[in-house]
Amino acid sequence: MRHSLSLQIGPVAFRIGSAWRAPLDALAALYAGYPTPADGICDFTVRLEPDKPWRRLIRPSVAIRGDYVLPDAAPLSLAHGLLAAEMGMNLQMALGQKTYLLLHAASVEKDGRALILTGESGAGKSTLAALLGERGWRLMGDEFALLDMDNGLLLPFPRAISLKNGAIGVMEAEAAPERFGPRLIGTPKGDIRHLRPNADALARMGEGAKPALILFPRFGEAPAVRSVGAAEVFMRLTQASTNYVTLGRRGFDALTRLIATNPALAIDYPDTATAIGLIEDFRQELAA
Amino acid sequence: MPGPQYHADPEAAVKSVALDGLSLIFHAPSGMTHIVAPPAPEILAALRLGPAEVGELIARLSAWYDFEGDAAADAIEARLAELESAGLVRRA
Numbered sequence: 001m002r003h004s005l006s007l008q009i010g011p012v013a014f015r016i017g018s019a020w021r022a023p024l025d026a027l028a029a030l031y032a033g034y035p036t037p038a039d040g041i042c043d044f045t046v047r048l049e050p051d052k053p054w055r056r057l058i059r060p061s062v063a064i065r066g067d068y069v070l071p072d073a074a075p076l077s078l079a080h081g082l083l084a085a086e087m088g089m090n091l092q093m094a095l096g097q098k099t100y101l102l103l104h105a106a107s108v109e110k111d112g113r114a115l116i117l118t119g120e121s122g123a124g125k126s127t128l129a130a131l132l133g134e135r136g137w138r139l140m141g142d143e144f145a146l147l148d149m150d151n152g153l154l155l156p157f158p159r160a161i162s163l164k165n166g167a168i169g170v171m172e173a174e175a176a177p178e179r180f181g182p183r184l185i186g187t188p189k190g191d192i193r194h195l196r197p198n199a200d201a202l203a204r205m206g207e208g209a210k211p212a213l214i215l216f217p218r219f220g221e222a223p224a225v226r227s228v229g230a231a232e233v234f235m236r237l238t239q240a241s242t243n244y245v246t247l248g249r250r251g252f253d254a255l256t257r258l259i260a261t262n263p264a265l266a267i268d269y270p271d272t273a274t275a276i277g278l279i280e281d282f283r284q285e286l287a288a
Numbered sequence: 289m290p291g292p293q294y295h296a297d298p299e300a301a302v303k304s305v306a307l308d309g310l311s312l313i314f315h316a317p318s319g320m321t322h323i324v325a326p327p328a329p330e331i332l333a334a335l336r337l338g339p340a341e342v343g344e345l346i347a348r349l350s351a352w353y354d355f356e357g358d359a360a361a362d363a364i365e366a367r368l369a370e371l372e373s374a375g376l377v378r379r380a
Binding site for chain 2: 229230231232234235238244245248249252253256259260
């Protein structure tokens, strides 16, 4: 590849290669302060290539490729090259991660106790995790939670937080402007702006935490909290895991242990202030 | 005429965890996970004693649990058919 960049994010090392310089410059600015892989060896490679060879200069369109490829991964315009790089990293993790049980979930930690927030797209897990990360919690990740199958610890994967539409304004009021990437307008997911996690999240990206609570947040409803039965939690987490089936017995053992040892709650919330209040209440109950 | 003999995989091939009144079963030969309700785990346990036809299976279960009548036997036959289609029970 003409241009490349290596990044360490938690326990995972990525190499991103690109036919163009611009997406990598944007990525390097967004990921300022992240370590480079210590041994130079990368777990995953993402390649941003012209959709057709002659398209590098003429109406450039970025195709996402890598070690693992989805046949229908749609090309994006070069203006969205940063998004292509991010999506490529997610794709490699989702399809190729075999060391950890991967849950499509956000996670935050305080006082050594980690919360797992999972739910469908639009449930608000990214926004809640980003807000908690600015309010005394450590952001471990907004997209993927990695469960160490040997010891049951949750490992951080603090890539840039992908803020969509309304969440962009919420976080612009919370974090310094230099931590944001460019606002990407009109992407397939609407407007997107990436936010670099804060210095504490980066400094502690090698530090796992013991899970303490599994939350299923749902935005836009009247406030409500209900306990979720273990079998339902299991079903929802297998659906939220991209590699559960691949991992076989190890994944089964790790997931059943996670569920047997942690309470799970579904929370409905009409606004983020209510959700944060509920989560702080849970934290105090866990500490008591 | 005796009916077909059914058998289940040995305990080593099937990891079962009870959660919340249900059982999660990891079936190693297929790599599949199943969520089952009673009396499915009890049927599997009874078949691990050795292959059995339906009548013998019901007799084994009756020795462990209190149930009476044709309705219980019908329910066990229905669960057995479901376990067979899930690949957890096979005809010998």
